[in-house]
Amino acid sequence: MPHTPLHVLILCTGNSARSILGECLLERLGEGRVRGHSAGSHPKDAPHPLARSLLEARGYDTTRLRSKSWDEFAAPDAPPIDVVLTVCDAARAETCPVWPGHPVQAHWGLPDPAACEGSEAERRAAFEDAYRVLEHRVHRLLDLPLASLDREALGRALEAIGREIPEPSASLSRSRPPAG
Secondary structure, eight states, X not given: OOSSSEEEEEEESSSSSHHHHHHHHHHHXXXXXXXXXXXESSOOSSXXXXXXXXXXXXTOOOTTOOOXXXXXXXXXXXXXXXXXEEOSHHXXXXXXXXXXXXXXXXXXXXXXXXXXXXXXXXXXXXXXXXXXXXXXXXXXXXXXXXXXXXXXXXXXXXXHHHHHSOOOOHHHHTTSOOOO
């Protein structure tokens, strides 16, 4: 890949939960080798309070977190994005901006913990599940031999990582509408 560090942009619609968690995980676990960014097609006013609470409980500094439009990353002065990961099916289906440098794109879909209905404990568990799945996927990304993969191989590897994890747990399944 062309840039060191590797810049990864995680997208979802609201940029308030999954993509924010992913950005923080990439920043911490990437240890400077990988930089995490997040954005949304229709960003919320702020990160979800339960996402912020979970991150703070794990020692993350959340003072600079904000929900951002994906347009910020298509601008000429944006950081050089190497990889774009969508984490929600809605963002995957939308027409994304034309990203400078034509980054590798892959889908890491998982249910939206912000859409989970239930008790406070069930809602917190949904955020925990999303964090756990994203943490696993970020570790798998960091285990890849990034310097030796071409664009196609990286894209295939990232897509495979996005399919690796089965349904996280019952708490996240509550955020999905009933089938049928």
